[in-house]
Every structure is written in C-alpha cells, then in structure tokens.
Amino acid sequence: MSAIRPAAVVVLAAGEGTRMKSATPKVLHQICGRSLVGHVLATARELNPLDLVVVVGHAREQVTAHLGELDPQARTAVQDQQNGTGHAVRMAVEELGGAVDGTVVVVCGDTPLLTGETLRRLTEAHHADGNAVTVLTAEVPDATGYGRIVRDGVSGAVTAIVEHKDADESQRAIREINSGVFAFDGPLLADALGKLRTDNSQGEEYLTDVLGILREAGHRVGASVAGDHREIAGINNRVQLAQARRVLNDRLLERAMLAGVTVVDPATTWVDVTVSFERDVVVHPGTELHGSTLIGEGAEVGPRTRLTDTTVGAGARVDTTVAEGAQIGPETNVGPFAYLRPGTRLGPRAKVGTFVETKNAAIGAGTKVPHLSYVGDATIGEYTNIGAASVFVNYDGQDKHHTSVGSHCRTGADNMFVAPVTVGDGAYTAAGSVITKDVPPGSLAVARGQQRNIEGWVARKRPGSAAAKAAEAASGPGGSED
Numbered sequence: 001m002s003a004i005r006p007a008a009v010v011v012l013a014a015g016e017g018t019r020m021k022s023a024t025p026k027v028l029h030q031i032c033g034r035s036l037v038g039h040v041l042a043t044a045r046e047l048n049p050l051d052l053v054v055v056v057g058h059a060r061e062q063v064t065a066h067l068g069e070l071d072p073q074a075r076t077a078v079q080d081q082q083n084g085t086g087h088a089v090r091m092a093v094e095e096l097g098g099a100v101d102g103t104v105v106v107v108c109g110d111t112p113l114l115t116g117e118t119l120r121r122l123t124e125a126h127h128a129d130g131n132a133v134t135v136l137t138a139e140v141p142d143a144t145g146y147g148r149i150v151r152d153g154v155s156g157a158v159t160a161i162v163e164h165k166d167a168d169e170s171q172r173a174i175r176e177i178n179s180g181v182f183a184f185d186g187p188l189l190a191d192a193l194g195k196l197r198t199d200n201s202q203g204e205e206y207l208t209d210v211l212g213i214l215r216e217a218g219h220r221v222g223a224s225v226a227g228d229h230r231e232i233a234g235i236n237n238r239v240q241l242a243q244a245r246r247v248l249n250d251r252l253l254e255r256a257m258l259a260g261v262t263v264v265d266p267a268t269t270w271v272d273v274t275v276s277f278e279r280d281v282v283v284h285p286g287t288e289l290h291g292s293t294l295i296g297e298g299a300e301v302g303p304r305t306r307l308t309d310t311t312v313g314a315g316a317r318v319d320t321t322v323a324e325g326a327q328i329g330p331e332t333n334v335g336p337f338a339y340l341r342p343g344t345r346l347g348p349r350a351k352v353g354t355f356v357e358t359k360n361a362a363i364g365a366g367t368k369v370p371h372l373s374y375v376g377d378a379t380i381g382e383y384t385n386i387g388a389a390s391v392f393v394n395y396d397g398q399d400k401h402h403t404s405v406g407s408h409c410r411t412g413a414d415n416m417f418v419a420p421v422t423v424g425d426g427a428y429t430a431a432g433s434v435i436t437k438d439v440p441p442g443s444l445a446v447a448r449g450q451q452r453n454i455e456g457w458v459a460r461k462r463p464g465s466a467a468a469k470a471a472e473a474a475s476g477p478g479g480s481e482d
Helices: 034-044 060-070 085-095 116-129 186-193 209-216 240-259 455-462 465-473
Strands: 008-013 052-054 075-079 103-108 133-139 148-151 156-162 176-185 219-225 285-290 305-308 320-325 338-340 351-354 358-361 368-371 374-380 391-393 403-405 415-419 422-423
Touching: 008 034, 008 085, 034 052, 034 103, 034 116, 052 060, 052 085, 060 075, 060 368, 075 085, 075 148, 085 422, 103 186, 116 133, 116 176, 116 219, 116 338, 156 176, 156 219, 156 320, 176 186, 176 219, 240 285, 320 403, 351 358, 358 368, 415 422, 455 465
Parallel strands: 008 052, 008 103, 052 075, 133 219, 285 305, 305 320, 320 338, 338 358, 351 368, 358 374, 374 391, 374 403, 391 415, 403 422
Antiparallel strands: 103 176, 133 176, 148 156, 148 176
C-alpha cells in the first residue's frame, strides 16, 4: 500500500465507447479474467484511498450491478449526460460532499495496464513537489493525436497541455503526452471545477482546463512520467483491446516464470490475473488458465488445455483437456481429450483418460477411467477400474440420480450403470452389462442376453455377396457353411 493515502480516487467510467461496436459497455469488456474497469479498480485499491468513486453514465444499471459484485465498497456518481471529463469529476466531488480535504486521484476506467506502482509514484511526486495538480505523462514513440505536455525549461513545471490539432511545429515534436490521469489538491480541484466553461468546439467541461485555471491562479502544475508508455493506453476499439490483452498476459507470464514456472511457449499461453502457480510447474503450448485455477508444484499442464476454476495437485499431468470447477489430485493423469465438468473431484494417482467426460463425480485414489466413458453424478472408490465405453446413466428425463461404485472393483467394457444403483467393494461386472440392480460386494454381475449363433445365415440370406464368398473360403476346401 502507498505510504501516502489519497482522500479519494475517482474512476471515470461513464462513456459509451461507440468504437467498440458492442452491446456491452466498453468498461465491462474483459481481458485476462477481469473487466477493464475491474483492472482499474484493483489498481486504485493499491493506493488504499479513503474513498473510491466510480462515475457511471452510459448503461449505468449494468455497470453499477457489475461494480456491486466487484467492489461493494466503491461509491458511484451518476453523470446523466456526458458533458465532458470535468463535468464527470464534478459529479464525483458532489458525491463526496464537496471539497475533499486531501489528494484526489483521477483515473480512466478503460486503462487496464495502469499499475499501482505508477499511481504510487504519481502521488508521491505530487506531495514532494507541493503541486496543486500533477499529471501522469508518458513519452511515446509516436505522439500523433495526443495532447502534448509543454514544460517550463527551468523549473520543469507543466505550463500547458496542447492538443495535437492546436500544436505548432515545435510542440508537435514533443513526445511527452497527457495520460488523462491526475493527482489534485482536493479543495483547489473543487474550486476550479466550478470555474470550467463550455465555450469550446465540443460544448463540454474539460478536466484539462483545470490545469490552466490553477496555473493562472499561481499554483504549481507538475508531472510524473510513467516508466512504460503502454500503461496509459486507453481502450477504444477491439484492436486496442487485443493489444492490451497481449501486454497484460505477457506481464503475468513473466511474473510466473520469474517465480519458477516453465512456460514453453508464452505466445500461445493465456492466463487470468487470478491464476496462481507453485514452483516447477510446466505449462505447454496452447494452454489457457482462467478464474481461480491453481497449478500445484511440479504439475504439467497442456498442450491444448483450458482450465477454469480448477485445482491441479502436485505432480499431476493434464493433457489436451477442458476442465471447469474441477479438483485434480496429486500425481493424477488426465487426458488427452478429457472433459471435466463442475463438481469433478479426482483423488491422488487417479486416471481419467481419452474421450472421458465427468460431472459431479468423486473418483477415488488410484482409480482409473481410461477410455470412452461418461461418469456423471457418481462416487467411485479407490483402486477401481472402469471398463472402456461405460456410461453412468444418471438422468431419467426429469431427475438426476446417483451411482456408487466401491473400491477395488473391476467393471467390464460397455457397461451401463442405470442410477440409482450401487456396486459394492470388490465386485466385478461383465462386459456389455446393463446394471440396474445393486451388486453386492465381491459379486460378479452379468446383465446381458445369451449369445446365439445361427449357422449358414450369410449363405442363405446374402448369397453371392463378398461376405458369403469370404465365409465359403474360410470353411475350407469342399467345406460348407452349412
């Protein structure tokens, strides 16, 4: 947390974001597991402000509902009409009860790459220099279209922010630009907001005009330069959204790798900010890790795997798998081509193999479900083997029912377990069986029709066919299928 605690942080999130061309409000678009405004709020909370106010406007019911889930302690101020950034901040100051005693930090709700460290340096510079306002700036390779920061050549104070269209040739050569993020002296901000005018081309109240008002009143306007210009990038369209996602994802993977995680191909690996790793994890190409996923020590995940809200135990191996809300035990093997649905709990050293789907299933230690099976609404004990092509028939068309299979069982291939049904410890079931009744411990259950061979059927019913000729040849010289 910052040693200098702001009185308030104001997040501007009222805009429509028409260039996103979306029914979803711009600030609710997501990257790396959080909405744009969610990233900004998380960063703002690193400053530990006394108050946090989000200015909402466009689709405010939707945005406010999201804020309630994301940060119930955040306050909202409503900007009914988008009359400019100055007007938006004025709505926030009014929500706070007027002039705020202390520092007020203003950030934009569409800047997900902004870091708490950068905001901390902004507030520290603001206090150290005794500024009325400190603007966060950045030096960019190409400043075309941005407001230029003009400084006093002696003191380094900011004398003006000049928009690109209004800049002369020498000003356009400046590469330091305005980010739209500021630290203000609270009482001076409230006073200056009351002096904003709308006699401009947009007919709006510009927050940047506050800088000129304060400077004309004899107050100092300073700047703090962001270490990475990408931090201040706002998101206005889907291209910029993708670019920000790439930058943030690279940050997260770099942090993981420096903490002892091997990421084989960062270019094809995607993680959310809420994902956590223990050391010596290996992440193979084409892997996506989302939500509250935790990968345990020494586990291997991927390739081509997507895990959401899933825990992977130490030393487990998860290959070409989709899992959501699952718990994978230590030293367990999953996949390739497995689908673990919510409620799946795999014990230590278990195996869920190729083309296996599980849902609401507890599978015990050392138990194997190797091939081509569906296990739903079931409990399976320890060291049991489920035969290939088995289906736990859990749905009767109206209700779900539970199946229990005990420990050290051996079930045959192509079994149907019609729930509710229990297979006792140590029991066996024959291949091709449809199990509809409980199987006592240690029993063999056979639930299939008797095989009957009808000799000569092919010769009589398919004479002259390739099958008939093959059968005739197989019967030997002079032989007959009859």
